[in-house]
Amino acid sequence: MPMTAVDDAIRREAIADYGVIGEAPASSLEGLLRIAASVCRVDKAVVNIIDDRFQHQIAALGFDAAVCAREDSMCAAVYLSGQQVVLPDARDDERFTDNPFVTGELGRVRFYASSPLRTPDGVIIGTLCVFDDDVAELDAAQRSTMDILAGQVVDVLELRRAGRELRSSNDRLSTFAGQVSHDLRNPLTALVGYLELASDSLEVDEAQQATVSLARAEAAANRMTDLVGDLLSYARIGGAARHFGPVSVREAAVAAVDDLDAALRERGARVSLDVDGIVFGDATLIRLVLQNLIANSVKFTAAAGIPPMIEVSTTRTDNALVIRVEDNGPGIPEDERGRVVGLMERGTSAQGVEGLGLGLSVCRRIAQEHGGRLGIDASPTGGAAVWVTFPLLGGQ
The missing domain is CATH 3.30.450.40 (GAF domain)
Known part of the structure; x- marks a missing residue:
């Protein structure tokens, strides 16, 4: 036959x-x-x-x-x-x-x-x-x-x-463990920082400040719980579990900055948000992208001895929203921009900077699972400008 x-x-x-x-x-x-x-x-x-x-x-x-x-x-x-x-x-x-x-x-x-x-x-x-x-x-x-x-x-x-x-499974497990450690560090740091601030406020009888700090700590803990749940679902069924729906980019950006509050204050960083738009995607993962991109910009800029100035903005194309994170740091050489988005890859500017090189690779993977892309340019200040696209909700 x-x-x-x-x-x-x-x-x-x-x-x-x-x-x-x-x-x-x-x-x-x-x-x-x-x-x-x-x-x-x-x-x-x-x-x-x-x-x-x-x-x-x-x-x-x-x-x-x-x-x-x-x-x-x-x-x-x-x-x-x-x-x-x-x-x-x-x-x-x-x-x-x-x-x-x-x-x-x-x-x-x-x-x-x-x-x-x-x-x-x-x-x-x-x-x-x-x-x-x-x-x-x-x-x-x-x-x-x-x-x-x-x-x-x-x-x-x-x-x-x-x-x-x-x-291969062991390699994925190792990568997943690194990703979990990397992604939980920022909200956990925020949680500890707010609890310490609340404790200090109680010592000086600033009940209102303590209440605010505890509320922010609770919010950070809730976001961390969501993140753990999503990452474990991702591990269990190979990344198929997603909760897609309308996501406010501004709300995701504000939450990401809140998670990074302790790191921002420690490094004297300033983050400006000029973002708007509703995209179709997974809210936790989109917040994770913003958190990683902002954290990277702050970390590498501060490591170069420069007070970090981070600008997060959005622009629209016909059917996508482009989120752009720019910094005033040392930038990423053009010949390294394709490589540093690989898993556990680091550029020359990463010397002496802590981390495993997971952030950009995680962001690119999340963008791809939403049908988007990630790229790197130079910012007007000479630093790095990392952009990522997500589909607009209903082609708005």
Whole structure:
């Protein structure tokens, strides 16, 4: 039955999931090839992965593994039947009378046997193959062992994939832990600062100031609770949980500045807000973007010995709101602007500045999940200007 483009796409996806093409062969695969060759009493064995264009020999015994065009592959002519194929002399099979691996152009294969590699989902991705330059035959026990070993090859591929996914999961967990630590630091600092201020106010009998400070501390604690909940939801289901709706950019900016109050006062920073507009998105994440961008501007400007002056503004395009955060700091060199938005990447101006390099990468990811973008320019004062776009609510 002819293979369709959909069949080829499914097979390509299954092959890609294993991530074995172009990788060094696993020692366990080489061990299985030795067993197959010994059982079948031949010198050559190979694990072939066959996509819609090429045959990839991902492990070989008795010769050097290589890649060939699918139309030249012997296994490509038979493997999709899903049946084991055993040919005492390949010259006697009309499918291979003109095959370059039989005629002498690429090889002089006589005995040929292959068993299909079938994934747990039933997708055939290649073969376990043994062959020889001399005519030979396999008995029933040898044929059965070939099929068993083909299953073992797939088991090895599954184990390698599981190990790769585990490493990837651990990497994501490490990144998530860093993100949580980074994102909670500002509201937690604000919470502690307001509680200290309330305590000092009580000591000098300033009840009104204490009440205000405690109210702001409660607000910071509530925002931190929301953030923890959203981040944990994000971790549990891979970022799919979002609470999209109308978001006032001004309210998000004011909340972000409140979270940063302690850091702003400590560094003598001034933040001006000239923002307006309602966007469609997740309120917690949009506030997180503003918090990170403002915090970065303050941190790097202060580290350069300059009193931070931060300007947050908004402009509109046809269907998006552009939020722009400008500072009077050392700026980001043009040749570094593309790199510093990467995960845990830091520019030359970050020397001696605390942090893991998560802020901009988190902001870019949030923008992308809203269908927006993040970019970096120079501000009129010579500092950095980071901008991010979010979709306007209802194209207002």
